[in-house]
Amino acid sequence: MSTQQKSFSSNLGAIMAAVGSAVGLGNIWRFPYTCGKYGGGAFLIVYLGFVFFLGAVLMMSEFIIGRRAQHTPVKAFQALRPDRKGWGLIGLLGIVTSFFILSQYLVLSGWTTGYVWEAITGSLASLGTSAAPISDYFTQFSTDSWKPALFLAIFSVLVLLVILGGVQKGIENVSKVLMPVLVVLILVLCVRSLTLPGAYKGVEYLFSPDFSKLTGEGILAALGQSLFSLSVGMGVMIVYGSYIPVNDNIFKTAMWITVCDTLIAVLAGLAIFPAVFSCGFDPAGGPGLVFCVLPNVFNSMGSAGIVFSTIFFLLLMVAALTSAISLLEALTATISEHLGTCRVVGAVLFFILSTLFGVIFSLSMGPLSHVKLAGLTLFDSVDRLNSIYLPPLCALGTVVFLGWVMPEHDVHDEFTNHGVLSGRFYGMFRFLARYVVPVALLVVFVSGILM
Numbered sequence: 001m002s003t004q005q006k007s008f009s010s011n012l013g014a015i016m017a018a019v020g021s022a023v024g025l026g027n028i029w030r031f032p033y034t035c036g037k038y039g040g041g042a043f044l045i046v047y048l049g050f051v052f053f054l055g056a057v058l059m060m061s062e063f064i065i066g067r068r069a070q071h072t073p074v075k076a077f078q079a080l081r082p083d084r085k086g087w088g089l090i091g092l093l094g095i096v097t098s099f100f101i102l103s104q105y106l107v108l109s110g111w112t113t114g115y116v117w118e119a120i121t122g123s124l125a126s127l128g129t130s131a132a133p134i135s136d137y138f139t140q141f142s143t144d145s146w147k148p149a150l151f152l153a154i155f156s157v158l159v160l161l162v163i164l165g166g167v168q169k170g171i172e173n174v175s176k177v178l179m180p181v182l183v184v185l186i187l188v189l190c191v192r193s194l195t196l197p198g199a200y201k202g203v204e205y206l207f208s209p210d211f212s213k214l215t216g217e218g219i220l221a222a223l224g225q226s227l228f229s230l231s232v233g234m235g236v237m238i239v240y241g242s243y244i245p246v247n248d249n250i251f252k253t254a255m256w257i258t259v260c261d262t263l264i265a266v267l268a269g270l271a272i273f274p275a276v277f278s279c280g281f282d283p284a285g286g287p288g289l290v291f292c293v294l295p296n297v298f299n300s301m302g303s304a305g306i307v308f309s310t311i312f313f314l315l316l317m318v319a320a321l322t323s324a325i326s327l328l329e330a331l332t333a334t335i336s337e338h339l340g341t342c343r344v345v346g347a348v349l350f351f352i353l354s355t356l357f358g359v360i361f362s363l364s365m366g367p368l369s370h371v372k373l374a375g376l377t378l379f380d381s382v383d384r385l386n387s388i389y390l391p392p393l394c395a396l397g398t399v400v401f402l403g404w405v406m407p408e409h410d411v412h413d414e415f416t417n418h419g420v421l422s423g424r425f426y427g428m429f430r431f432l433a434r435y436v437v438p439v440a441l442l443v444v445f446v447s448g449i450l451m
C-alpha cells in the first residue's frame with residue numbers, strides 16, 4: 001500500500017483536529033434545542049447510548065479504514081478489497097455528502113460570522129429586548145441578497161487559508177489553538193448563565209427526563225444528531241484516519257473525541273438554557289434559538305450584553321471553522337489524490353465550488369425562494385439530503401464494509417496496532433460493527449424515508 005507522508009504530528013494533534021471537526025454548529029446550535037424539544041434528560045440518555053454504541057463505533061471504523069489504506073475514501077475502499085472495486089462507490093458517496101454538507105454549513109457559518117460583526121458593532125444591542133425587532137432583523141439579514149453571501153465568502157476564505165497551510169501547520173496548529181479557546185469561551189458563558197437568577201429552571205429543562213416527549217421521532221433525531229455531531233458517515237474521518245500516527249491507539253483516540261464532543265454539547269446547553277429561562281424567553285425557539293432568542297437574552301443583561309454576545313457568536317464561529325476545515329480538507333485530499341495535482345489546486349477548486357453552491361443555497365432563502373425542488377426551496381432540499389438520506393446511507397456502507405467485506409486481520413491489526421495492544425474491546429467492537437450498528441442504521445434510513 002502506498003504511504004502518504006501527510007500525518008498529524010502526535011496523538012494530541014490528531015485528537016484536537018478530530019475534536020475540531022466534531023465540535024461545531026451541531027453541538028452549540030442544534031444539540032441544545034433538539035434536546036429540549038424531545039424531553040431533556042430522556043433524550044440525553046438515548047443520545048448517549050447512540051453516541052457511544054453507534055457513533056464511536058463508526059468513528060473507529062472510519063479511522064481503521066483510513067489508517068490501514070493510507071488513501072482518501074474512494075481509493076481506500078478499493079485498496080482494501082482490490083477484487084471488489086465497486087465498494088469505492090461508498091467512498092464517493094461520502095465525498096459527495098461532504099460537499100453538500102460543506103455548502104450548507106457555509107450558509108450557517110456565514111450568518112454566524114455576520115452576527116459576530118453585528119455583535120461587535122453594537123447593531124444587535126441596539127435592537128432592545130422585545131422579540132419582534134430581533135426576529136425581524138434575523139429574517140431581514142438571512143433573506144438579504146448580498147449580506148449573507150459576503151459573510152459566507154469571508155468565512156470560506158478563512159477556511160481556505162488554513163487548508164493551504166497544510167495538515168500539520170494549518171489544520172493541526174489551528175485546532176490546537178482554537179479548541180482550548182473554545183472551551184474557555186464556553187466556560188465563561190456557562191458561569192454567566194448559571195449564576196443568573198432562576199437559572200436552575202434551565203438546568204431542569206435540559207436534564208430532567210420527560211419521557212412523554214421522547215417520541216419515535218425523538219429517537220430518530222437522537223440517532224441523526226449522534227452521527228452529525230461526531231462527523232461520521234461522510235468519509236471525513238477516513239481522511240483524518242489516514243493522518244493518525246501508526247502507534248496511536250484508535251479505540252482510545254475515538255473515545256476521547258466522543259467524550260469531548262458530548263461534553264461540549266452539554267456545556268452549550270448549560271450556557272444557553274439557564275440564560276433563556278432566567279430572562280423569561282421561550283426555550284422552544286427551535287433552529288432560531290441562537291439567532292432570534294439569544295440576542296434578546298444578551299440585550300437584557302445591560303451593557304455587559306455586548307461582551308457576552310460577542311463571545312457567544314465568536315464561539316460559534318470558531319466551532320464552525322474547525323468543522324468546515326475538516327470538510328474542505330477531505331475534499332482537497334481526495335481530489336488531489338485522484339488528479340495527481342498538488343493540494344493548492346484541489347483546495348482552490350473546492351473552495352470556489354462550495355462557496356458558489358453556498359451562495360446559491362443562501363439566496364434560496366431570499367431572492368431565489370421561488371425556485372423549488374419537489375416543493376422545497378434549494379436550502380431545504382439540501383438540508384433533507386444532508387440529514388436524512390446521505391449520511392446514514394454512507395455510514396451503513398462503511399460499517400458493512402468493515403464488518404463483512406474488509407479482511408478481518410486488517411481490522412484486527414489496526415485495532416491492536418499489529419498486536420502491540422491487548423485489544424480488550426475488540427470483540428465488542430466487532431460485534432457492534434457487524435450486527436448492531438448496521439441494523440440500527442437500516443432502521444433509521446428506512447424510517448427517515450417513510451416519514
Ligand code: TRP
Binds near residue numbers: 101232
Ligand atoms: N460535526 C459537525 C458539527 O457538529 C458537523 C458535521 C457533520 C461535520 N459532518 C461533518 C463536520 C463532517 C465536519 C465533517 O457541527
